[in-house]
Amino acid sequence: MVLRADGAKTIVELHGDWTVETVGRMDATLRDVEESVAPGDIVIDLSDLGLIDTAGAYIIGRVTRRCSEPDGDFHFIGEHPTARRLIEEVRARTTICPAEDEAGYGFGPALARIGAGIEAVLREALDTFAFLGKTIMTGFRTLANPQRLRLTPTIWAMEEVGVNAMPIIAVLSFFIGAVVAYMGANLLQTLGFSVFTVELVGIAVLREFGVLITAIMLAGRSDSAFTAQIGSMKMQQEIDAMRVLGLDPFEALVLPRVIACVLMAPLLTFGAMIAGIFGGMIVAWSAQDISPTLFIARFHQELPWDHFLVGMSKAPVFGLVVAIIGCRQGMMVSGDVESLGRRVTASVVQSIFAVIVLEAMFAMMYLELGI
Known part of the structure; x- marks a missing residue:
């Protein structure tokens, strides 16, 4: 030149x-x-x-x-x-974009960053609800035409989500029940009310800790697996190939996982409750000399079924939320490994956050209802 x-x-x-x-x-x-x-x-x-x-x-x-x-x-x-x-x-065909202003310091830029963060959170929540709506419509369409249900992937997902997750959830719940019983032993012995450890363990495990531990483990274990599985298929353009072949990715990939989580979450919660109560009973027996016979008799006598039903009512909702978030993040993966890593992290974080928020909302709702 x-x-x-x-x-x-x-x-x-x-x-x-x-x-x-x-x-x-x-x-x-x-x-x-x-x-x-x-x-x-x-x-x-x-x-x-x-x-x-x-x-x-x-x-x-x-x-x-x-x-x-x-x-x-x-x-x-x-x-x-x-x-x-x-x-x-x-x-x-070229768009000239002006250079972005560098973020400054001070009150104004701080408010701008806070506003941008809030906008991103609201957009993410809106997109998640839209994904939920599309999944529900796919489910209704499958109910109207049951032969479209992918039974084999659904059974596989139920085994992956439920059977394979039961040991770790049971172990964690056992120790949670033991910890609650130890806390009761230290506090209630000083007041001379050691026998109330039974009610403490029962209410804590049945209402809150059983279903909460199950949901958090689903978010950390199954949710990340859903995102990684669907995300790797997205990276290799397998989902695009499914669409070319006339297959609906929601029917083939999303719906079986959602059904598996919704069905297996109550069963996992029940197992977590049994393990947590057993852990509390072992600690009460060893630390407070409350025999298993007395523990079980007082448990049946003093604790109504309401606590069990409250905990079980949360499980399908938590399973649905965890599955929806995991599948949506998997469908959002782009063509690189970095995107896959970000989406897996976002999937776990969003699921745990959503579970905690829903747990608080359930607690307030049942408090107002007097249950």
């Missing part, structure tokens, strides 16, 4: 090939011309131009884009079979 002056005009003589492999070394010079010469005084000589591709067309056309007539004839001299047409085409 050669620059020469012709009166008030600056002529940019182009030599050789201007392709993606060669334009890098000319970019800085063209930027200097663009900044130092009036846009109407730039003339591009195409006489000795060789090959050109879209990268070369972009940086050549960039020097005249500030002019009111960037593709005017007065900007070009010499002949080339494709250069002018390609330059005009690239410019027409």
Whole structure:
């Protein structure tokens, strides 16, 4: 490339090939011309131009884009079979975005970041509800035509979500019940009410801890697996291939996992309750000399079924929320591994957050209902 002056005009003589492999070394010079010469005084000589591709067309056309007539004839001299047409085409399809303002410091920028965060949270919640609505409509469509239900993937997901998760959930619930019993032992012994440890363990495990531990373990274990499985299929374009074949990804991938979580969450919760009560009973026996016979008799005598039903009523809701969030994040994965990692992390964090919020809402609702 050669620059020469012709009166008030600056002529940019182009030599050789201007392709993606060669334009890098000319970019800085063209930027200097663009900044130092009036846009109407730039003339591009195409006489000795060789090959050109879209990268070369972009940086050549960039020097005249500030002019009111960037593709005017007065900007070009010499002949080339494709250069002018390609330059005009690239410019027409290029959007020039202004540089983003750097985030400053102080009260105003802090409020702007808070507002952007709140907007992102609301948008994420809205998109999640939209995904839930689409899943529900798919479920109704499957109910109207039951042979569309993918039974084999549903059974596989039930085994993965329920049977394989039961040991770890039972162990965690056992220790949670033991911890609650130890807390009761330390507190109630000082007051002479050691026997009330039975009620403490029963209410805590049946109403709150059993279903909460189950939901958190589903979020950490099954939810991340859903996101990784669907996300890897999205990365390898398997979901696009399913659509080309006329298969609905919601029927094939999302609905079986949602059904599995909704059905298996109550069973896992029941197992967690049994394990938690057993852990509390062992601690009460060893630390407070409350025999298993007395523990079970007082448990049946003093605790109504309401506590059990309250805990079990939360399980399908938590299972639905966990499955919806995990499947949606998997469907949002783009074509790189970094996106997959971000979506798996977001899936677990959002699921645990949603479970805690729903737990608080259930607690307030049952408090108002007197249950």
